[in-house]
Amino acid sequence: MRQAEIHFKSEKAGLLTQLDSCHFVYEYDDIWMADTSKHSISLTLPKSNNKYESDYLFPFFYNMLPEGNNKQVICKDMRIDTNDYFSLLLITARYDTIGAVTVKKIN
Numbered sequence: 001m002r003q004a005e006i007h008f009k010s011e012k013a014g015l016l017t018q019l020d021s022c023h024f025v026y027e028y029d030d031i032w033m034a035d036t037s038k039h040s041i042s043l044t045l046p047k048s049n050n051k052y053e054s055d056y057l058f059p060f061f062y063n064m065l066p067e068g069n070n071k072q073v074i075c076k077d078m079r080i081d082t083n084d085y086f087s088l089l090l091i092t093a094r095y096d097t098i099g100a101v102t103v104k105k106i107n
Contacts, residue, residue, distance in 0.1 A: 002086055003106040006041060008032075013041050016061065016103070018086045026052040041101055057085045064093050064101070 093103040
């Protein structure tokens with residue numbers, strides 16, 4: 001199992017988990033949910049107390065990944081499989097992303 005904190009404008013918004021079965025789960029943080037001024041991180045992941053589950057990386061996070069030559073270079077340099085989207089997300093979405101969402105690996 002691998003996990004990452006999802007931050008919105010440097011505040012923890014939720015937790016993304018890849019289970020050993022490669023199944024993905026996203027859930028909003030309790031503090032984020034309790035604050036009515038906080039909104040969802042994506043239209044496809046509306047703010048809810050329910051967990052979101054998927055057999056593949058949620059499209060919102062998948063769209064944060066590099067493509068083409070950039071993806072190939074990063075995967076080669078970091079020695080990760082080109083189909084390991086979770087690792088690629090952890091490496092590329094830590095600091096500089098388009099938008100307000102960043103991804104922090106949980107050790």
